[in-house]
Amino acid sequence: MKSAPPEPARLSGIVVELSAAIAAVTDESPKILMVRPPDTAARAGLPCGPFDPTGHRTLEEGLRTWVNEQTGLALGYVEQLYTFGNKFRDPEERAGGPRPLSVGYLALLRQTEVKSSAKADWVDFYRYFPWEDGRKGAPAILDSLILPRLAAWRDETKGPEKQRRRDRILLAFGTEGASWDNERVLERYELLYEAGLVFEASFDSGQKVEPNLVAAQMVTGAALTKDHRRILATALGRLRAKIKYRPVIFELMPPTFTLFQLQRAVEALAGGPLHKQNFRRLVANEGLVEPTGHMSAQTGGRPAELFRFRREVVHERPAPGVRLPVRVRKS
Amino acid sequence: MKSAPPEPARLSGIVVELSAAIAAVTDESPKILMVRPPDTAARAGLPCGPFDPTGHRTLEEGLRTWVNEQTGLALGYVEQLYTFGNKFRDPEERAGGPRPLSVGYLALLRQTEVKSSAKADWVDFYRYFPWEDGRKGAPAILDSLILPRLAAWRDETKGPEKQRRRDRILLAFGTEGASWDNERVLERYELLYEAGLVFEASFDSGQKVEPNLVAAQMVTGAALTKDHRRILATALGRLRAKIKYRPVIFELMPPTFTLFQLQRAVEALAGGPLHKQNFRRLVANEGLVEPTGHMSAQTGGRPAELFRFRREVVHERPAPGVRLPVRVRKS
DNA sequence: CCTATATATGCTCATAGTAAGCACAATTAT
DNA sequence: ATAATTGTGCTTACTATGAGCATATATAGG
Numbered sequence: 001m002k003s004a005p006p007e008p009a010r011l012s013g014i015v016v017e018l019s020a021a022i023a024a025v026t027d028e029s030p031k032i033l034m035v036r037p038p039d040t041a042a043r044a045g046l047p048c049g050p051f052d053p054t055g056h057r058t059l060e061e062g063l064r065t066w067v068n069e070q071t072g073l074a075l076g077y078v079e080q081l082y083t084f085g086n087k088f089r090d091p092e093e094r095a096g097g098p099r100p101l102s103v104g105y106l107a108l109l110r111q112t113e114v115k116s117s118a119k120a121d122w123v124d125f126y127r128y129f130p131w132e133d134g135r136k137g138a139p140a141i142l143d144s145l146i147l148p149r150l151a152a153w154r155d156e157t158k159g160p161e162k163q164r165r166r167d168r169i170l171l172a173f174g175t176e177g178a179s180w181d182n183e184r185v186l187e188r189y190e191l192l193y194e195a196g197l198v199f200e201a202s203f204d205s206g207q208k209v210e211p212n213l214v215a216a217q218m219v220t221g222a223a224l225t226k227d228h229r230r231i232l233a234t235a236l237g238r239l240r241a242k243i244k245y246r247p248v249i250f251e252l253m254p255p256t257f258t259l260f261q262l263q264r265a266v267e268a269l270a271g272g273p274l275h276k277q278n279f280r281r282l283v284a285n286e287g288l289v290e291p292t293g294h295m296s297a298q299t300g301g302r303p304a305e306l307f308r309f310r311r312e313v314v315h316e317r318p319a320p321g322v323r324l325p326v327r328v329r330k331s
Numbered sequence: 332m333k334s335a336p337p338e339p340a341r342l343s344g345i346v347v348e349l350s351a352a353i354a355a356v357t358d359e360s361p362k363i364l365m366v367r368p369p370d371t372a373a374r375a376g377l378p379c380g381p382f383d384p385t386g387h388r389t390l391e392e393g394l395r396t397w398v399n400e401q402t403g404l405a406l407g408y409v410e411q412l413y414t415f416g417n418k419f420r421d422p423e424e425r426a427g428g429p430r431p432l433s434v435g436y437l438a439l440l441r442q443t444e445v446k447s448s449a450k451a452d453w454v455d456f457y458r459y460f461p462w463e464d465g466r467k468g469a470p471a472i473l474d475s476l477i478l479p480r481l482a483a484w485r486d487e488t489k490g491p492e493k494q495r496r497r498d499r500i501l502l503a504f505g506t507e508g509a510s511w512d513n514e515r516v517l518e519r520y521e522l523l524y525e526a527g528l529v530f531e532a533s534f535d536s537g538q539k540v541e542p543n544l545v546a547a548q549m550v551t552g553a554a555l556t557k558d559h560r561r562i563l564a565t566a567l568g569r570l571r572a573k574i575k576y577r578p579v580i581f582e583l584m585p586p587t588f589t590l591f592q593l594q595r596a597v598e599a600l601a602g603g604p605l606h607k608q609n610f611r612r613l614v615a616n617e618g619l620v621e622p623t624g625h626m627s628a629q630t631g632g633r634p635a636e637l638f639r640f641r642r643e644v645v646h647e648r649p650a651p652g653v654r655l656p657v658r659v660r661k662s
Numbered sequence: 663c664c665t666a667t668a669t670a671t672g673c674t675c676a677t678a679g680t681a682a683g684c685a686c687a688a689t690t691a692t
Numbered sequence: 693a694t695a696a697t698t699g700t701g702c703t704t705a706c707t708a709t710g711a712g713c714a715t716a717t718a719t720a721g722g
Contacts, residue, residue, distance in 0.1 A: 013384050016345055016432060051416070053344050053430030059416040083414040083434050085382070085390040099384030101347060103414050170646055178646050260698070278681065280700075285679085301698025302688035315501055315509050323680095591669075609710065611671075616708090632669025633717035654709095 013098040018063040019048035019228070021235035022075070023125070024109040025252045028264040030125040032232065033109075035070065037225070045225035046232065047071055047120065048102070063105050071120045077108040077251040079242075081234050089227040091204070104231040106238055108251040125236060126271075128221045128229055132185060132236065134272045145216055146197065147175065153195035182271050185237035189230060192220060199223035240270055245321040247288055250309040258296045258304035259283060266322050274324060286320055287313050344429040349394040350379035350559070352566035353406070354456070355440040356583045359595040361456040363563065364402065364440075368556070376556035377563065378402055378451065379433070394436050402451045408439040408582040410573075413565050420558045422535070435562040437569055439582040456567060457602075459552045459560055463516060463567065465603045476547055477528065478506065484526035513602050516568035520561060523551060530554035571601055576652040578619055581640040589627045589635035590614060597653050605655060617651055618644050 022033040034044040049066035056062030064075050081104040087093070090100045126133040130141050150173070154165040172187040174180035193201045199217045223229065243249045249266055263279050283289055289307040296304045313320040353364040365375045380397035387393030395406050412435040418424070421431045457464040461472050481504070485496040503518040505511035524532045530548045554560065574580045580597055594610050614620055620638040627635045644651040 014345060014347055014382070016347070051345070051432075057418045059414065059432075080413060082411060083390065085434075087388045101382075101390075103416075167646065179648075181650070258699085275681070275683090276698095277683080277700080277702090282680090299698080300690060301696080302690090302700085304699055315498065589670090606710070606712090607669095608671080608673090608712085613709090631719065632667080633671085633719095635670055 015098045015100045016051040017048050017100055017102045018051050018059060018066055018105065019046045019102050019231055020063055020067050020075075020078075020105045020107050021046055021081070021232050022067065022071075022073070022107045022109055023235070023239060023252070023269075024111055024122065025265045025268050026111050026122065028261075028268055030268040031122040032125050032128075032235075033071065033073075033120050034123045034224075035120050043223050043225040044121075044123075045228045051103070059103055060105070063103075063107075067107070071117055073109065075107045075109070077248065079106045079238075080104075081106050081231070081238055084227060084231060086227070088204070091226070102227075102231070104234060106235045108239075108248060110252060111254055125232075126221075128224065128232055129185065129189070129236065130219070130221050131188065132182075132271050134180075134182075135267055136273075141219060142173070145219065146192070147173065149197055149216060150191065150195055153197075183237050183241045185240065186230070186233045189233040193230075198229070200227070200229060236269075243269060243322050244324060247309065247313060247320050247322075249322055250288075253309070256292050256294070256306040256308050258306060259289070260304060262289070262307070266324065270324055272324075279322075282323065286322075287316060288320060288322070346429045346431045347382040348379050348431055348433045349382050349390060349397055349436065350377045350433050350562055351394055351398050351406075351409075351436045351438050352377055352412070352563050353398070353402075353404070353438045353440055354566070354570060354583070354600075355442060355453065356596045356599050357442050357453065359592075359599055361599040362453040363456050363459075363566075364404075364451050365454045365555075366401065366451050374554050374556040375452075375454075376559045382434070390434055391436070394434075394438075398438070402448055404440065406438045406440070408579065410437045410569075411435075412437050412562070412569055415558060415562060417558070419535070422557070433558075433562070435565060437566045439570075439579060441583060442585055456563075457552075459555065459563055460516065460520070460567065461550070461552050462519065463513075463602050465511075465513075466598055467604075472550060473504070476550065477523070478504065480528055480547060481522065481526055484528075514568050514572045516571065517561070517564045520564040524561075529560070531558070531560060567600075574600060574652055575654050576650040578640065578644060578651050578653075580653055581619075584640070587623050587625070587637040587639050589637060590620070591635060593620070593638070597655065601655055603655075610653075613654065617653075618647060619651060619653070 020033075024031045024033075033047060035047050037044050047067050047070045049062075049070065051059065051062050056065065060078055060080070063078065067073055067075055083101060083103045085099070085101045087099070089102070090097065093099060131139050131146055133139055147169075150169050154162060154169060157165060168187070168191060170176050170178050172184050172191050189198070192198045196202060196213055197216055198220050200223055202214070202217070203223070221229075224232065239248070243266060249262070249269070252265055253262060259280050260276070262283065263274055263276065266279075267274055287310055290310045292306045292308055294306045296306050351364075355362045355364075364378060366378050368375050378398050378401045380393075380401065382390065382393050387396065390411070391409055394409065398404055398406055414432060414434045416430070416432045418430070420433070421428065424430060462470050462477055464470055481500050485493060485500060488496060499518070499522060501507050501509050503515050503522050520529070523529045527533060528547055529551050531554055533545070533548070534554070548554075552560075555563065570579070574597060580593070580600070583596055584593060590611050591607070593614065594605055594607065597610075598605055618641055621641045623637045623639055625637045627637050
């Protein structure tokens, strides 16, 4: 075993897959592109395909090729997220299939480029993570179901393990006076998974779970195939982090927009309400946008000025981004 | 081609390698663990080994196993960085070898655990990135060599490509009034690579370069095998980002330490000087440390109080970290 | 002992950024 | 006309940050 050289024969049991969480914001709602399952019994999943070592010069190029073939889309902004390689992340592995690694990517698409297709749908992010949408106050599902269930899961154990579980819940969900960090999407999903509160957990383990847990799983968001919901959680967490220090939000906006549209887009991703006046001041002070001089087609109130993104900011400031003046979450 | 199913035969030409940038801080100098090359003609590299899909349950477990076998170290803090898969990242691929992917990791080790071994050495980070060490003012090599060379490389071209190169230089090196962002380690390395200013560039391309460029390469840091310097640049960038919003610096400190030792460790990684009084205020205000009541063995001046890390902070604050009050870089 | 030097620690002050909210303007729906 | 909706300017209190002064306590060397 020690310092054995690579053995191609032993290593051929690996498949490298490229998967993409492709995000857009339409009508103030955050959307993600999902490939429709082959039959109604199966679950939907992210666009993905195998990496081709002879055809693809880079991993990213392979991803772009695959997405283009599967959905017809030409991706713009693309960023590598994480490589997933846990044993049995794909159930087929149990049946003797090769070990599947998946290199996950986050891609952003402008609203204008969004079109439906025969194979893929645009689905609201929060259908998979209903507990992450705090735009209209703390999600009801937290107090009504998730936190009690997590507390029960914590109390299944004793001693140091119980303490560890308490700590993790506290950190992820901001209980016991700790604060809710909107970036900890993955931590929250993984806790729900471990506590058996999402469908994938009971499916992956193959165990029967108690009936009222099954009922609970029906309301903890829609399930995805394999570990794609985990990949998606990683993507949302990264995206929430990134809009705070890089102007990626503009990858999702049309060429011109009102400040309120911009705010709605940020809120859609961040999952919380923003203070309007402060948001405008922030965006203006950072020099992120410049007025076009035109006014928007009215949308119910006083007409708003149209702005465009100032590409020059990246040269001027070290970390231009929307450092959300998020209102304190009242739980 | 279109939507072709995975073909195991075609895909078997992939090797997945796990590589680790293992960092520590000893004597106020940032160190990285390097595996010694087999002969003096070869270049050193990061500890790494192939991923074993049958033996390793997770990628991270595989990494820990490999590092332990190669260096005898049991890693503590480990974090996945990035997966590298560019064609010909390993020169052996040109000779018909399989396509090598590498999943890069960042690991942190306490000073107390650092011991040399027969196979591996602890090397100062900045031996590979001399332009990143601004602790004693802006590195001389920037003005004397790097920036003029980059300007020449920029001026090789005309029109939009020239503008693109100017923008990239400006963003990465903070020229023309822009500010130096200590996290953009990878962008800087890649610019030097593209401009042919590091040894790996001429080696990888196989071209002869003009003699005075070779001379220049001698002072732009030590070369590493394959693309390991790129992986290392990714690691340093990530580490510099992370210490600002997560208390990872304490993964590198001994159980108790003086505030000045802590400051020196942060400076070593961040690559710039800090304002002492403000640093102390910051660390105290964030509640990152607590006094032990003991005093340090003197180190030349008034004895300092010994502190320890307060593990509880992670529960109290959303993003505890050392938000460096870095002094403005005088170039 | 005295002095230079190095580190440790407490404190001030000016400035910038942030959270919260008041006030008012310009439009549409009823 | 009036309510509702959205846009925009401005104030106020508070907090964080950058810079520096002042002083405390040690060591090293004459």
